Amino acid sequence: MGITIRGKVFVVDDNIDTDQIIPAEYLTLVPSKVDEYEKLGSYAFIGLPDRYGSFISSGALKTEYPIIIAGENFGCGSSREHAPIALGASGVRVVVAQSYARIFFRNCVATGELYPWETEERLCDLFTTGQEVTLEGDRCVIVNHSLGREYPLRSLGEAGPVIDAGGIFAYARSTGMIPLRSPQSAG
Amino acid sequence: MGMTLTEKIVARAAGRQTVEPGENVWVDVDLLMTHDVCGPGTIGVFKREFGQDAKVWNREKIVLIPDHYIFTNDERANRNVDILREFAHEQDIQYFYDITDRADFKANPDYKGVCHIALAQEGHTRPGEVMFGTDSHTCNAGAFGQFATGIGNTDAGFIMGTGKLLIKVPATMRFVLNGDMPSYLLSKDLILHIIGDISVSGATYRTMEFTGTAVEQMTMDERMTLCNMVIEAGGKNGVIAPDSTTLDYVTSRTKVPFECVHSDDNARFFSDRYYDVSQLEPVVAKPHSPDNRALVRECRDVKVDRVYIGSCTGGKTSDFVNAARLIQGRQVKVPTYLVPATQKVYEDLFTMKLNHQTLSEIFLASGCIEPSAPSCAACLGGPKDTFGRLNEPEVCVSTTNRNFPGRMGNKQAQVYLASAYTAAATALTGFITDPRDFLT
Ligand code: SF4
Numbered sequence: 298m299g300i301t302i303r304g305k306v307f308v309v310d311d312n313i314d315t316d317q318i319i320p321a322e323y324l325t326l327v328p329s330k331v332d333e334y335e336k337l338g339s340y341a342f343i344g345l346p347d348r349y350g351s352f353i354s355s356g357a358l359k360t361e362y363p364i365i366i367a368g369e370n371f372g373c374g375s376s377r378e379h380a381p382i383a384l385g386a387s388g389v390r391v392v393v394a395q396s397y398a399r400i401f402f403r404n405c406v407a408t409g410e411l412y413p414w415e416t417e418e419r420l421c422d423l424f425t426t427g428q429e430v431t432l433e434g435d436r437c438v439i440v441n442h443s444l445g446r447e448y449p450l451r452s453l454g455e456a457g458p459v460i461d462a463g464g465i466f467a468y469a470r471s472t473g474m475i476p477l478r479s480p481q482s483a484g
Numbered sequence: 485m486g487m488t489l490t491e492k493i494v495a496r497a498a499g500r501q502t503v504e505p506g507e508n509v510w511v512d513v514d515l516l517m518t519h520d521v522c523g524p525g526t527i528g529v530f531k532r533e534f535g536q537d538a539k540v541w542n543r544e545k546i547v548l549i550p551d552h553y554i555f556t557n558d559e560r561a562n563r564n565v566d567i568l569r570e571f572a573h574e575q576d577i578q579y580f581y582d583i584t585d586r587a588d589f590k591a592n593p594d595y596k597g598v599c600h601i602a603l604a605q606e607g608h609t610r611p612g613e614v615m616f617g618t619d620s621h622t623c624n625a626g627a628f629g630q631f632a633t634g635i636g637n638t639d640a641g642f643i644m645g646t647g648k649l650l651i652k653v654p655a656t657m658r659f660v661l662n663g664d665m666p667s668y669l670l671s672k673d674l675i676l677h678i679i680g681d682i683s684v685s686g687a688t689y690r691t692m693e694f695t696g697t698a699v700e701q702m703t704m705d706e707r708m709t710l711c712n713m714v715i716e717a718g719g720k721n722g723v724i725a726p727d728s729t730t731l732d733y734v735t736s737r738t739k740v741p742f743e744c745v746h747s748d749d750n751a752r753f754f755s756d757r758y759y760d761v762s763q764l765e766p767v768v769a770k771p772h773s774p775d776n777r778a779l780v781r782e783c784r785d786v787k788v789d790r791v792y793i794g795s796c797t798g799g800k801t802s803d804f805v806n807a808a809r810l811i812q813g814r815q816v817k818v819p820t821y822l823v824p825a826t827q828k829v830y831e832d833l834f835t836m837k838l839n840h841q842t843l844s845e846i847f848l849a850s851g852c853i854e855p856s857a858p859s860c861a862a863c864l865g866g867p868k869d870t871f872g873r874l875n876e877p878e879v880c881v882s883t884t885n886r887n888f889p890g891r892m893g894n895k896q897a898q899v900y901l902a903s904a905y906t907a908a909a910t911a912l913t914g915f916i917t918d919p920r921d922f923l924t
Contacts, residue, residue, distance in 0.1 A: 312684055312773060314888040321864040321891075324521045325553060325560035327567075328637065329528025344890045370685040373718065374888060375864075376620040378525065378636030398718055399689050400620060404636035455508065465642055465650075466533045474510070475646055478533075 300412060300434040300461075302390050307352055307362035308426045309345065314374035315401070317344040319383040328382040337379055338386025350426060352387070359388040364430060367394035368421045371413075372401025378408060385410035391432055393439055393450065395419060406456045409464030414439075415451040423448075486748025488656040489723050490691040493631040493745060497614045505655035505754070513545070514613035516643045519599050520550040522618035522636075524567040529641030540575050541647035547579040547608055548572055549599040552860045555586055558867040562586075579608070589827065589857040597826035597858030600624035600796040604708065605828055607738030611726040612745050616643060620715045621796050621885065627707035628734060629726035629744060634715065654691045654720045655754035656747075657682075661696040663762035668919045670806065671706040672798065672883065672903035674698075674759070675713045676767045680777025681757070688718035690754060693747065698761040699724055704733045705802035712797045713885050716774040766918055768881070769901040772889045780906050783916040789878035791816070791911040792892070793904060794823025794856075795863040798883020801832045803904040808838055808846045810908040810922045817914035820852040821872040823861040830858050852911070865893040874899075881910045 323340045326333040335358060342352040342360075353360045365371075365384070371394040372380060381404045384392070391412040392405075405413040412434070420439070424430075428443040432450075440447040453460070462468040469475045487495065487502060495503045497511035518526050531538065540546055548568050553561035565583065572580035581602060583595040596602035600621050603609050611629035615622065618640045625632035635649070643649050659678060679686070692714045699707065707729075711722035724730075726744040734742070766780040793799065793807055804822065824830040833844040833855055844855060862872035863884045870893075874880055877896035884892070887899035902910070905919035912922065 312888075314886070314891075316865070316886070316888050316891050321866055322868065325558060325564060325867070327524040327528060327564065329525050329532060344895065346889055346895065370688070370718065373684055374620065374886060376618060376622075376634035376636055377522065378618075378638060381636075396685060396688070398685070399720055400634055400636065404638065407636055407638040407642075465638060469642070474648075 301432065302363060303431040304363040305361060306364045306366045306424055306426065306428055306430050307360070308366045308421050308424050309349060310421050311368035312370045312373055313367055315372060315377050315380040316374060318342060318372065318380040319377065320344040324377060324379055326379070328379055334382065334386050337383040338388070341383040341387035363388055363390045364432060365389055365392040366420050366424045367392060368419060369395045371397050373398035376400045378404045381405045381408060381410045393420060393432070406459050407465040409460050409462070409467070412453065412460055414453065416448060417451065418448050420448060485752060486750035488691065488747045488751040488753065489629065489693060489725055489745055490631055490656055490721060491653060493612055493614060494651070494653050503653045505653050507653045508650055509653060510648050510650050511614055513616055513643050513647050513649060515545050515547060515608060515615040516640060517547045517549065517599060517603060517615065517617035517622065518640055519552055519619060520564045520568055521552045522640065523548060524564045525637035526618055526640040526644065527567060527571050529638050530644040533641060534645040538645060540644050543576050544578045546577050546644065547603065548577055549581050549596060549602055550583055551597055551599050551602070552864070553866050554583055554859045555857050555871065556867045556869050561867060595827055597824070598796045598799065598860055600712065601800060601825040601829070604628070604704070605737065605826060607734065607740070610734055610738065610740060610742040611730060612743040616640065616649060621712055623714050623719065623722050624708050624712040624796060626711040626714070626722040627704060627724050628730055629724060631721055633721045652689070654689055656691040656693050657687055657755045658693050658695060658753040660756065660758045661694060661698040661761050662758070663698055663760045665698055665701065665761055668766060668905060668923050669761065669764060670903040670905055671702060671709040673764060673766050674761060675710050676769050676777055676901060677764055679713065679717045679769070679775045680767065682717055684716060684773055684775045685718040687714060690719055692717065692719045692722045694722065694724050700727065703802060704729060705800045708800065709797055716885055766903060766906050768906060768916065769887060771887055771898040771900065774886060774901060780902070780916060780918045783900070786900070786916040787879065788818055788881050788910055788914060788916060790818050790880050791820045791907050792862060792872055792880055792882040792884065793907050794821065794825065794861055794872070795884040796825055797885040798904055799823050799825035799829065801829050801836070803883055804829070804833055804843050805836065805838070806904040807908040808843045810905060810919060811850045811912065812838055812841065812846045814850055814912050816851045816911040818911060820911040822847060822852055822855040823872060824855055824858045826858050830855060862892050865891060881907050881916060883907050
C-alpha cells in the first residue's frame, strides 16, 4: 500500500450512483478496447448535477483532479465496471469516501483501477474542490494543505494487496490460484 | 450453530461444512450471465488474461443475453451484439438468445429480452445454486432460493476462465412480512417501503431474506419484484426460501437437478424486521433516490407528463395484468409507455384476457401507446433514440427500479418509482394517484 499521491481534490456528496459517474448512453463503449477506454475517461462524471462544476475541462480527455472526496455510498446503482474504469481512465487514482456500494468497491479492487479508501470523518463537508492534498497510503492519512490538517484513513485491509498487485488476475496468479501467463498468451 | 439459506449455499459451493459471515471463500459457480453492455468487456478481459485461443470453463454454464441496447441505430450498440454472437459461435456457448433482425423482433424466435426475466422464464434460476451476472439486478434470481449477485467485467472474465470466484460471505438481514396483502398493494410497495426504512445503503454487503405469510402467498412474479430491488438497498443478494410455488415454476422449465436449502431454525441473523402488510399503504419513491419514500396519497398534487410500465422490476406479465385491471374501460390522460420485459411477456399481452378483452386490446382502447419490442428500453436511458427515453426534463411515474438523476435520460427529469397499480391509476388522471381511487 505504498501509494503516495499529491494533487487537487474534486468533492461530491452522498449516494453518487453509477449513472452520474458514467451515464448509460456511454455504456456502448467497451472498456477492454484501448481507444474506447480513453473515451470512457473523457465522459467520467458527466452525469453529475451541474452544481458540482466541471470535472474535465471541455475538449480535454483527462481531469486535473486525481483524488475524489465523497460522502456515503459512493458508486451505488449498477454493476457496470465502466464506472471505476471511467474514473481511472480520466486520471483519477484514488477515491476517499465515507462508504462505498459493494459492487463498485469490488470492481475497484478487481480491476486495480482505483484505490477506494474510507474515512471516518465526513471530508466532503470539510474539503472543497480544487484544494491541494497529499494522500499517504503507508501512513493511512490524507493531508489537506489548504486547511493545514491531516485526517486518518481506514486501512484498505485485504483489498490493498490486490490493488497493489494490479487487480484480481495478477493477485490470483501471485497466490497460485490460476497459472502464470504462458509467454504466447501474454499479448 | 445453524446457518442461513445463503450461508448454506455458499458453504456447499465452497466445498465446506460451514461458513461464517465475513469470511472470504472461493466458490464454484453454477451459472454466469452476461449481456450486450458488459459481455464485450468481459470477453475482452477473458481473452486478455487467458489468451486469444482460450476456451471458457464450461460452455453449458454461460448464458449470453442481448437485451439492453437492441432497438437502436447506434452502431457501437449493434457492434456489441455482434461481439456476443461471434463469441457464442467461437466457444459453442449453449445458451445465447440471439437477435439478428432488429426490424422485427418477432422474427427472432431465440430472442428473449430483459435478462433477469429471461433467466427465470428459461429455467436458469434454480434453488440452491450460485449465479453471477454482470448486472446489478442479478439478485432478482434470489426469489428462487438461489444465491445470485451482480459483478463487474473483470470478475466475470475471471469466472469465464476458471468457474470460480472469491467472495465474502454476507450476513443475513431477515424481513418477516406477515398478514394478508390488501387488494390495492403489490410487492413493489413492500420493497419501496423497506428501502425507505433502511435507506439505499441499509443492506450493503448483506443478504436480505424475505419470509412470512405474505411472502408464502406471493406468485413468483411478485417474489421476483422483492428480490430484484435489494440492490437498491445496497444488498449483495436477496433470497426467499423455495416452496411449492417455486418448485412448480422451476420444474416446469428445466430438467436440471437442483437441491433446495432453507435457513436453519437456529441460524444467526444480523437483524430482524417485522411488517404487517395489511397495515401498509401504496407508496412511491420520489426523485432522485429509491429510498425517498412517500405515501401515494401525499403526492396527489404532482402532475405527471408520462407513465412508463416496463423493466425487470415492473414489466412482467403480472404487472401488465395488474395495470390492465385498472385501465380497462377507461382513458389514459398522459402518454403511457408499455415495455414488456421479454418476448414471452409480449405474447401474453396478446393472448391473456380480462373480461373477454386481451391485455393489448385493453391498453390500446384506453389510449396507451402500442407495446414496444421487449428490452430494457428507457429503464436506463440508453442511446437517444431509445423507446420511452426521457429526452426532456419531464415528470414520469415508472414501474422501474432506479430514479437517480439522469437514469431514464434527462438529468433534470423527475422519476417517481411506483407499483403497476399506482402507475396505472396515475395514467388515468395525469396526477400521482392512489390505486384505491379506482380499485373498489
Ligand atoms: S430492465 Fe432496467 S434494471 Fe432491469 S436489467 Fe434492464 S436496465 Fe437493468
